[in-house]
Amino acid sequence: MTPETECTAKAAAVFLAGKKKSDDVAFMLERALAALGITVGDQDAWPRLTGRASLSGEPYVYLGTVPVATALKLVDTLVYAHSERRRRADALDARGGARDPRREPGTGCAP
Secondary structure (H helix, E strand, C coil), X not given: CCHHHHHHHHHHHHHHHHHHHHHHHHHHHHHHHHHXXXXXXXXXXXXXXXXXXXXXXXXXXXXXXXXXXXXXXXXXXXXXXXXXXXXXXXXXXXXXXXXXXXXXXXXXXXX
């Protein structure tokens, strides 16, 4: 194998590894959206969601253009989940349990 083909083969392997990772994340996101009743591939719900990778192998997920109704549903779900997490943390504090310092307001950190 010549140095040029070896270099090309390594670059292709890096790209494919990044693509596989992004495809896996896209699949997990698709499953999570399905649990919320949002169908990926439906023009009225979430038209396009794909895993991609740059030539350097950096994985990313392309979310496409999402209708406002779907985006609002996702926002409501995320806000509810955050509120529920805080409610549980506050209930734990009220019982005298240890509080996770990462959840303190204003720290900018969340687990």
